[in-house]
Amino acid sequence: MQYQLVAHMAAGLEALVARELQALGYKTRNENGKVFFEGDETAIAKANVWLRTADRVKIVLGQFKVTTFDELFEGVKALPWDHYLPMDAAFPVAGRSIRSILHSEPDVQAITKKAIVNKLSEVYHRRGRLPETGATYPLEVSILKDVATLTIDTTGSSLFKRGYRVAKGDAPLKENFAAALVMLTNWHPDMPFVDPTTGSGTLPIEAALIGHNIAPGMLRHFAFEDFRFMDPKVLQAVKDEAMDQADWDIKLDIQGYDINQEMITIAQENAKQAGLLNDITFKQLAAKDFKTDKPRGVIVANPPYGKRLGELDAARKLYREMGQTYAALPGWSKYILTADLGFEKVYGSKATKRRKLYNGALRTDYYQYWAQRTPRK
Missing domain, CATH: 3.30.2130.30 (VC0802-like)
Known part of the structure; x- marks a missing residue:
């Protein structure tokens, strides 16, 4: 039908x-x-x-x-x-x-x-x-x-509930929104991917799912499974086909950093639940201390927005440090989500492109700084 x-x-x-x-x-x-x-x-x-x-x-x-x-x-x-x-x-x-x-x-x-x-x-x-x-x-x-x-x-619980997140921080990204942030970048699975403010690890985990071509709904149940007019064999056939399409052999270079070691532990637990712990390196590190000798890659960040009383100064200090650190990485593309309309001024440069998105009910902007063109190996 x-x-x-x-x-x-x-x-x-x-x-x-x-x-x-x-x-x-x-x-x-x-x-x-x-x-x-x-x-x-x-x-x-x-x-x-x-x-x-x-x-x-x-x-x-x-x-x-x-x-x-x-x-x-x-x-x-x-x-x-x-x-x-x-x-x-x-x-x-x-x-x-x-x-x-x-x-x-x-x-x-x-x-x-x-x-x-x-x-x-x-x-x-x-x-x-x-x-x-x-x-x-x-x-x-x-x-x-x-x-x-x-x-x-037909879905039941929203599709953002993948089934792998067993722990989270104060303001976690929904899984489907994190996937959208990754898909709006120029990242490919053969490129390094870095999340400098990883929190509970959602961005790196979604990047790894994309990199391996793993269907995001593999671990969960859906409302339609109980519908009388749905043949139960259909879902199993779709999941079996999805399993066959996953690319488990590709080697991914995905890093997740956070200044808070407790969040790194949470991120590792979520990645383990998703079966992706060996594909992502999580490490305690402040954004300003990030260094790399890799000539090209993609940085995707969802830093604190400073919306709560007294937190704006701390958030803008982080934006300023990001701008200074990432200025030394011309071959890297940077994508930063924030609700702070003064972000570009604090970061220190105007974005190549700016995209309006809604993180839940909150209006945010996705600031995109595209890399200088370098030959790909």
């Missing part, structure tokens, strides 16, 4: 997710925070297992215009819910409404739930309440500019 599917992601990452889906063989259409594509059960499994930068993958059941609750009820009831939900299905309904006449989200949610119950009760000849004792099918009704979209979430 062919499904209309949609991948959700943080604003600004649509092109990355579209590129990932296209690499899997699917045609895409982008909207703000969404990438639409079509596919069968294998597409659902592949997207969940392989997408590095998306948050979740949903099945689009229907879209229609609504301006009254009667229209919402009838539109929802007309959808083929019995094709997806068995009689004992648990189906929590989340509701959202943006710039629409039907602006009360609790009412939108309640009407949608009532319409689905009504439809399933008729189909299954069921009197009274449905049991909802079976597998969970997370549903959402989203109304944007008076157009309702009904979806089933």
